[in-house]
Amino acid sequence: MGAKKVLKGSTKRKIKVFAVLLTCSFLAWLISQLSESYTDQITFKLNYVNVPDSLLLMNASQENVTLTVRGNGWKFLGSKFSSGTLDIDLGKVTLNKNRFFLRERDYMEQLSSAIPEAMSIVRVNSDTLFFDFSRLVSKKVPVVPALELNLAQNFLLEKELEVIPDSIVLTGPEQELDTLKEIMTESIELSEVSESFTRTLQLVRPETLQQTRLSKGEVQLSAQVFRFSEKIIEVPVQVINLPEGTQIRTFPNTVEVLCKARLERLKEISASDFRAEANLEEVQDNSAFLAVRLVHEPDGVPSIQLLQRQVEYILKRE
Numbered sequence: 628m629g630a631k632k633v634l635k636g637s638t639k640r641k642i643k644v645f646a647v648l649l650t651c652s653f654l655a656w657l658i659s660q661l662s663e664s665y666t667d668q669i670t671f672k673l674n675y676v677n678v679p680d681s682l683l684l685m686n687a688s689q690e691n692v693t694l695t696v697r698g699n700g701w702k703f704l705g706s707k708f709s710s711g712t713l714d715i716d717l718g719k720v721t722l723n724k725n726r727f728f729l730r731e732r733d734y735m736e737q738l739s740s741a742i743p744e745a746m747s748i749v750r751v752n753s754d755t756l757f758f759d760f761s762r763l764v765s766k767k768v769p770v771v772p773a774l775e776l777n778l779a780q781n782f783l784l785e786k787e788l789e790v791i792p793d794s795i796v797l798t799g800p801e802q803e804l805d806t807l808k809e810i811m812t813e814s815i816e817l818s819e820v821s822e823s824f825t826r827t828l829q830l831v832r833p834e835t836l837q838q839t840r841l842s843k844g845e846v847q848l849s850a851q852v853f854r855f856s857e858k859i860i861e862v863p864v865q866v867i868n869l870p871e872g873t874q875i876r877t878f879p880n881t882v883e884v885l886c887k888a889r890l891e892r893l894k895e896i897s898a899s900d901f902r903a904e905a906n907l908e909e910v911q912d913n914s915a916f917l918a919v920r921l922v923h924e925p926d927g928v929p930s931i932q933l934l935q936r937q938v939e940y941i942l943k944r945e
Contacts, residue, residue: 795830861884
């Protein structure tokens with residue numbers, strides 16, 4: 628029984644010694660192999676940065692670059708940079724015969740920085756990168772609010788709707804901007820409005836502007852709303868271009884003007900703040916009527932309506 632135990636223990640020791648020797652041999656072999664110099668290929672996805680402000684990158688000759696690199700096994704073992712992304716600076720892009728390109732020497736430093744110092748680049752699968760650019764232009768266009776506004780009864784806008792900013796700058800390819808005249812906001816509907824308001828509205832990018840940048844993405848829309856009073860003012864009709872030696876009489880000799888404004892403003896205005904004219908040269912043949920128009924009206928009155936747009940007349944020779 629004792630002899631069997633001794634034999635069993637001796638066998639275990641031999642196995643352990645063999646395992647240690649085998650491990651040491653493997654490690655020695657591995658170290659030897661990793662110390663050798665190797666050549667391999669590494670592929671990077673290219674990300675183009677620092678595009679000149681006046682240009683828009685439309686296409687590049689390569690989306691990826693494959694490098695043939697040399698280094699010892701330790702560097703390959705400790706590096707996990709394959710299939711990564713590499714930024715390529717286009718600040719040195721060159722134009723020659725209507726074609727943009729970047730020479731290998733202009734971006735080799737960027738390639739070299741992507742691999743460990745102890746490695747070297749043996750070969751690059753492309754020595755020159757070519758690009759298609761579109762020249763950028765800037766265009767200032769007005770902002771038009773897509774607003775459906777219904778005021779409550781007896782309410783008016785104090786002045787025109789205010790859009791801030793009232794225009795924006797678009798920067799993009801000329802072919803996208805050449806026919807664009809304005810930029811619209813999102814649609815908004817306001818009903819029975821009786822108070823002043825301010826709304827933030829998003830700008831709507833037209834589908835045709837695929838590569839265009841907008842200087843603003845939203846605008847502020849404001850309006851001053853007030854309850855109005857009404858006043859009708861009798862304004863004398865002034866006839867112009869009357870032939871020399873001729874007198875004219877109109878029927879009636881005044882026209883009514885309906886004004887809508889704040890009560891305090893209506894109290895300040897009178898017929899002298901208006902001028903209603905009829906141009907005798909505009910009379911059509913055999914017509915007994917003269918067209919009347921307002922050629923002067925006071926400020927600060929949001930709504931002015933001429934209730935009579937023509938008068939009858941009689942000419943007399945002196």
